[in-house]
Amino acid sequence: MSSSLKPKQATPAKSQPQPYFAANTLQNFHGRRIRRGSMIGANFVIALEALWSNKLRSLLTALGIFIGVAAVIAALTLTQGAGAFITGNITSLGTNVITVIPGSATNRGAFGGAGTTQSLTPADAVALKHIRHVTGVSPVILLNAQVVYGNQNWNTRVQGVNTAFQNIQGWQMAEGNWFSEAADSGGLPVALLGQTVAHSLFDASGTDPVGQKIRIRNQLYRVEGVLQAKGGGFNQDDVVFVPFNTALIRLKNSTFVDQIQVQVDDSNNVNQVQQDITTILERLHHIPSGSLDDFRAISSAQLLQTAQQFTQILTDLLVGISGISLTVGGIGIMNIMIVSVTERTREIGIRMSIGARRSDIRNQFLIEALALSLIGGVIGMLIGFAFGFLITSATGLPFVITIVSILLPFVISSIIGIVFGLYPAVRASKLDPIVALRTE
Known part of the structure; x- marks a missing residue:
C-alpha cells in the first residue's frame, strides 16, 4: 500500500447565512402583534423606537409644537386668572348694585370711571x-x-x-x-x-x-x-x-x-x-x-357680562397668535416625516413583502407623527403651566387650571399630528414594494 495516500482534507463547512433583515422584521412585527394584541399597539411601539433612535431630531421637530402649546396654555392661564379676578371683584358688589359713571357709551366703555369727563x-x-x-x-x-x-x-x-x-x-x-x-x-x-x-x-x-x-x-x-x-x-x-x-x-x-x-x-x-x-x-x-x-348706569350683571366678553376676546386673540407657532410646528413634523419615509424606504418594502398591508404602513407613520406631536404637547403643557404660574404670581392674579386647560393640549397635538402626518403616511403606503426593496 502506498504510503503516499494523503488524508482527505476536510472541506470547510459552508457558513450559515445570516438571518435576513426581513426575517428579523417579520419576527419582531409578529412578536409585537402577539404581545400587544393589536396592530395599533405594535405600530405605536415601532413609532416610539423610531423616535428614540433619533432623539435629537425628534426633540427639534417637537420644538415648534411644545412652544406653541406652551404659549396657548400660558395665555389660557393668564386670561382665566384675569377673568376670575374681574369676576370676583364684580360679584363682590352683589347682583343688586348699579354703578353710575360719567361719560357716554361711545367714549367711556363699560369700565369707565374717573377721567377727563365730568358730569x-x-x-x-x-x-x-x-x-x-x-x-x-x-x-x-x-x-x-x-x-x-x-x-x-x-x-x-x-x-x-x-x-x-x-x-x-x-x-x-x-x-x-x-x-x-x-x-x-x-x-x-x-x-x-x-x-x-x-x-x-x-x-x-x-x-x-x-x-x-x-x-x-x-x-x-x-x-x-x-x-x-x-x-x-x-x-x-x-x-x-x-x-x-x-x-x-x-x-x-x-x-x-x-x-x-x-x-x-x-x-x-x-x-x-x-x-x-x-x-x-x-x-x-x-x-x-x-x-x-353724558352718563351710564351699569348693573353688576352687565359689568360681569362685559368682563366675560372682554376676557373671551383676549383669549381668542392670544390663542390665535399662538396658533401660528403650532402651524409652523406642524409643518416641521410633516417635513421630518417625509424625510423619515425617504430614509426608511427599504424598511417599508420589506414590511410590504412579508405581508404588511398599505393601511398598516400608513398607520405606522401616522401614529409616529401623532406620538411626536403628543410628546411635544405634553412638554408644552407642563412648560405652559409653569410660565402661567410665574406670570399670575408676579401680577397677583389667581392661578386657574381648568379641565379645558388640561385636555386642550392633547386635542391640539392630536389634530396637528393627524393633519400634518397624513400626507407622509399616505405617501409611504403608496410606495411600490419592488422599487422600495431595490432602494439602498
Missing part, C-alpha cells in the same frame, strides 16, 4: 335716593395718594364715600367703627384703613392703628377703624376710605364726583331702577330726547 354731581346722588326700590346711595371720589405714618409710607387708593357705602359694598369692621354721618357732613379728617394698608403702616412699630394719625397729602387724618379683609383680586384691602365731603373739599377740590353707587332692594327691580336713574339724570342734566347721555 356727575353730589346733587345727582341726592336725587337718586328718592327712587323707589333704592335702599342706599353713595357718591364716590376716587384718587391715588401716598399715606404716611411715622417713617412708614404706602401708595394706595383713597376713596371718598358716605355711610351708606358700608352696606352697599358689604364691608365689615375688624377694629373701631365706620365714621358717622356727622363726620361726613362736617368733612372731618378721619379715615378707615384696609388690612393691606394697616399692615404696611403699623406692623413695623406694632402700634394699634385705631386712634393714630396718618398723613394723606400733607394733611393729618385720625384712624377711626380697620376693615376686615375681603381678599379677592385687585387687592380690595389696599384702600383707605374717608368721608365723601372730606375727600371732595380736602383732597379733590372739585364739585364733581367720579361715580355713584346705588343699592336696589331686590335684583328683580334692577332694570326698573336703571330706567328711573336714566330718566332723572337726563332731566337734571337737561339732555334732550334722543341725544347722547
